[in-house]
Amino acid sequence: MTQASEFIVQSWVNTTESPTLQDLRGRVVLIKAFQMLCPSCVSLALPQAQEVHRTFSQDDVVVLGLHTVFEHHATQGSRAALEAFVHEYRFTFPVAIDAPSETGPIPRTMAAYEMQGTPTTILIDRSGKLRLHQFGLERDLALGARIASLLGEPATLAEQPATSLGAATGCKVQPPAS
Amino acid sequence: MTQASEFIVQSWVNTTESPTLQDLRGRVVLIKAFQMLCPSCVSLALPQAQEVHRTFSQDDVVVLGLHTVFEHHATQGSRAALEAFVHEYRFTFPVAIDAPSETGPIPRTMAAYEMQGTPTTILIDRSGKLRLHQFGLERDLALGARIASLLGEPATLAEQPATSLGAATGCKVQPPAS
């Protein structure tokens, strides 16, 4: 099991916060990567995400959409389009806009996870480890079981070095230039 | 029964032609007014239109979409957005973009028909008369029966004056300026 890569997000819809995986440590995180013009995302994957969102307490399970636009950028790529879409479909979980790449059509989080397309389902455990990475859809019964199974696991914080927080936010001596 | 109002169209997607109701006289015409961000349009009304399109011969029944954007104009209003939507959802019938109004959010054909919203179903008989104007959806069985019933009717061309075609394409003496 590998640690899940942090999101690289342009901005958020449906939340005034900017959650990071680091912030969500201790909870199970379900991420649905989608595009608003992907039919099976709209009819199946996002309704399933909404169902997870209403079934579990947000203290236990955090559901996040991730808008990974890799085609029709001009059409799908605007924040206003996504806001209108999320509003009309009554999706109430936070949705991140994946940061565009400067070098190609695949946005940055999508590239970091090497996703094959949309919809993609990502499950991250209480300890921040990647536990499911699946192109396409899983049946509701199995997904519910998988999430509850992760909920039953304690957050193992042992592997995280004492200075991990400092690594990002603190001061660190740089190796001397040779 | 009243004669159906002619479309007022900005442009067409999925066709290189610009059909008018006048051109389609003699055939039954099904029009589905929709918005690409209207959930029941996407999941129910447009698939039903596609089903009609594949069930009947186009010599008998012409299926047309009508994109009547009356909210989220910035997002839904571009031709590129509609083209991407129609492409991703594999809708193959011609789609008209309703001409925007200069005075309000309701586009012009939608206003002329006094539609209540989307989806709206319009059925026009072989003689160009409005036979169904329905906000929302009808079940497939009843819609199939309704279309076939109209197919069974002859096109009554009597009301059409002999010069009607000429009115559009011919040469006509203008009334003298007073």
Place this chain on the structure above:
Amino acid sequence: MTQASEFIVQSWVNTTESPTLQDLRGRVVLIKAFQMLCPSCVSLALPQAQEVHRTFSQDDVVVLGLHTVFEHHATQGSRAALEAFVHEYRFTFPVAIDAPSETGPIPRTMAAYEMQGTPTTILIDRSGKLRLHQFGLERDLALGARIASLLGEPATLAEQPATSLGAATGCKVQPPAS
């Protein structure tokens, strides 16, 4: 087009009458052959029959079930079992019990029509002619269109001898005994 074979019926459920095809001449008749233990009959074919039953006037279209038990005779074969089934599923159209054969498992109407199994859909026009004989299911839209198309046809009564009605209900001079 051949004349549709008359039913050979053991008894009827959901009606106190014993309709014959001859009686129904002038109307379109939809027959759904089924077995109460056939899953696609229960979940798809009979609900479609009920939908036809509620969509059209019974003056125009008569919907009949035909219980063609060709397996599990001990279980499905009783009138009481069929009555309980029809009651619990709220099917309200008349259902005929196909007359059992004395020589094999296939009941007599099913054999006369050479049905391949259940569900089978039969459509008979106003003149009593067989117009559709289909193993499996048709989509609602196409079935609605097909029925309405038959409704648009006049009943051709030419083949029916002038005395046919009298044969059943009128007074007739009997040939003298020789």
Place this chain on the structure above:
Amino acid sequence: MTQASEFIVQSWVNTTESPTLQDLRGRVVLIKAFQMLCPSCVSLALPQAQEVHRTFSQDDVVVLGLHTVFEHHATQGSRAALEAFVHEYRFTFPVAIDAPSETGPIPRTMAAYEMQGTPTTILIDRSGKLRLHQFGLERDLALGARIASLLGEPATLAEQPATSLGAATGCKVQPPAS
């Protein structure tokens, strides 16, 4: 939490064994009480049971049907009818026939559990305790989560006295009469 009542079973279909709750201790048990003529049992509850049966290992989760006939006894009550039903619908989990009562229409396990009707869902934990008793249906996602949550619990055997097995099968010194 109360200990779940043992089944009172007439006979079993789809198994050559006669499992008791006592035998299944250590595993999670899902019971779907149904009648073969109950439409929502047939279309929703039993397919959900089959889905649970194929999703989890039988070492972890045991799915059992319970045919609780409380109406239409003459029709639904025969073992042959149930066998034909289970065969035609391709349900592969064991099904118990609830033992008929000698005094009324409600069979004995159904009465012991005070079920309100069919379908009823019963969940029993690894320790044999009743954890869910629900008339009607739960959505797949929540049921999957509920089962997995019970799977995460150890079987607590503490409440079971050391001689419990002996109570049934062994030899025990009787207390002397005073």
